[in-house]
Amino acid sequence: MILRSHMATAFAFVGIGAIVGYLHLMLLSWNVRALFGLARGAWAIAAPAVRGVVVLAAFSAAALQGAAPLVAALIGFLIARAVVLRRPEALLR
Secondary structure, eight states: OOOHHHHHHHHHHHHHHHHHHHHHHHHHHHHHHHHHTTOOSHHHHHHHHHHHHHHHHHHHHHHHHOHHHHHHHHHHHHHHHHHHHHOGGGGGO
């Protein structure tokens, strides 16, 4: 039996996964543009590490809550990826 609290937790982690996925893809887009623009700043070098740390922290927090929140966060991440790949101009702001 699925409780309402479990459903609320799953939907919350879907939202968290979607936000983290969008942030990850936004930083990836910025990083590619910066590297092809031959950016010299340290931020262009540090951006991949920041992306990795953010995604790792979000999925680690979800995994500590259990398997269902982890899967829900992954679903949210993949939804954000699908939306962004359909409309990549959303990242160019």
